[in-house]
Amino acid sequence: MKYDFTTVLHRKGRDSTAAEVIPFANAHVKEGFDPIPMWVADMSFPVAPSVEAAIKKRMEMPNYGYFQLPDAYYDSIIWWQQRRNGVNGLERQHIGYENGVLGGVSSAVQVLSCPGEPILIHSPTYVGFTECLKNIGRPIVHSPLKRDENGIWRMDYEDMDTKIKKNYIRLAIFCSPHNPCGRVWERWEIERAMEVYAKNDCIVISDEIWSDIIMPGHRHIPTQSVSDDARNRCIALYSPSKTFSLAGLIGSYHIIYNDYLRQRVQRHSSMSHYNSCNVLSLHAHLGAFSPEGEEWADEMLSVIDDNISYACDFIKDNFKGVKCMRPQGTYMLYLDCSEYLRERGMDIMTLLLKGVEYGVIWQNGEAFQWPDSIRMNLALPKSRLIEAFERLKKYVFL
Ligand SMILES: Cc1ncc(COP(=O)(O)O)c(C=O)c1O
Structure with a gap:
């Protein structure tokens, strides 16, 4: 890869909604589990160098x-x-x-x-x-x-x-x-x-x-x-x-x-x-x-595609009762947890809060007008994605 999609940006304390907010009242993350933001729809990658360069160039004119x-x-x-x-x-x-x-x-x-x-x-x-x-x-x-x-x-x-x-x-x-x-x-x-x-x-x-x-x-x-x-x-x-x-x-x-x-x-x-x-x-x-921005975007798409494959395969292999359509576009994954919840007599909020407890900061899919669903953002470095799904397997989807 020519561009950087692996650096983990520590956005906490740096004006980031994704990192500052946990989208549930009274939710808390257990000690020892750093939060992995996977909710609001922005990417946890450094921007394209052409974007950074264009901003810096404009800043050379101090007006x-x-x-x-x-x-x-x-x-x-x-x-x-x-x-x-x-x-x-x-x-x-x-x-x-x-x-x-x-x-x-x-x-x-x-x-x-x-x-x-x-x-x-x-x-x-x-x-x-x-x-x-x-x-x-x-x-x-x-x-x-x-x-x-x-x-x-x-x-x-x-x-x-x-x-x-x-x-x-x-x-x-x-x-x-x-x-x-x-x-x-x-x-x-x-x-x-x-x-x-x-x-x-x-x-x-x-x-x-x-x-x-x-x-x-x-x-x-x-x-x-x-x-x-x-x-x-x-x-x-x-x-x-x-x-x-x-x-x-x-x-x-x-x-x-x-x-x-x-x-x-x-x-x-x-x-x-x-x-x-x-x-x-x-x-x-x-x-x-710009041409360089386009080259960056193409690499970004291959990273998202790989993350989507990882997440969908992982769910199929490990989370019985959870279904999702493989996203054809966007970097959001929409999980249908209805069967999983029905089999356990559990409600969606209990499941969501359990994820948050272990640092997976995902989003209630019901806000999107569909019951028993969860929305997850997959635009993050693969290492963080793997960490999140391993935690879900070990502690949440039991
Ligand atoms: C479909 C759709 N429209 C609009 C927006 C928000 O766009 P903006 O930040 O430009 O208002 C989003 C953000 O997630 C979106 O998913």
Whole structure:
């Protein structure tokens, strides 16, 4: 490996949510077991050297006054989207800065729906959507994903259609790839979903924050690319933050081809004067969306793929009654513990707290609207991953 994916970063005391917070009230870690953060969705790897170099280079100019997003910002997005997703015809005018993908989702929902208006989302659901929609007073209508005979999470198009009609829904949030299920939707699946949305005149906010974290054998299909209608019907949100571990720097962007939708979204997000890029975030972005950043990202993907294989094989061999679909994208693993819990008459919180006791800081999957489930972050050095799974075997999944 050319890049460093093995150094264990000691993030405690260094402004890290992952390392500072244990996401359970009254949980404690036993003496002798150092906490291994495996919950919030950021990576425990050092950033790409091109990102670090770009930030340092900007710091050589000791002034951080007002600035404009340069052409290089838009060019880097057009270049990245072309190389990674095969997107052609993307122009500067279609792109707009967003203060975070969730911020972009929230802003778009507020401009395209009114308070009290229901929004369709699949469940399991990224917890950020749930909280954000609750905060802005939009009721959620869930269309549950279904697992097929091979345990692969699939959309239920009939259910989507029925719920959209029954609730007069005009706005949906689509998560692609899907967090927490790890699905990289195939083209035909997105086409069918978009047909349902089109038939019901439903605008779609397509959250593609995970679009770079795609495992071998899968390909990210931008929602806007499946048809002319989809290109016009969608607001797509992207960010280098998951791919390059830049969440703490903030900085995302939208792609909106439809002039009407883009003007509405841009008008709303500019009115507050809160939606402005940070200059160090800009330079981190430029370092990320560069040839060296791309090389780093490819190595990172092979590390995640290896971690996924390790975790899934380990679970199959050692944790009877625990099931998971091998993630096709993202670095999140979603465990179905229902059988394990049923056989023992145990509840999910008891299991979760037992893991935390031994330093495995994982996350309650119920926050993602699915019972008896656990979400685990696999973007950490393999040595830490092995340590976590060995502890789970020795002390937790008995
Ligand atoms: C699907 C999805 N959307 C949005 C976000 C949050 O993005 P941001 O930090 O850019 O607001 C996450 C973070 O995990 C996510 O998984």
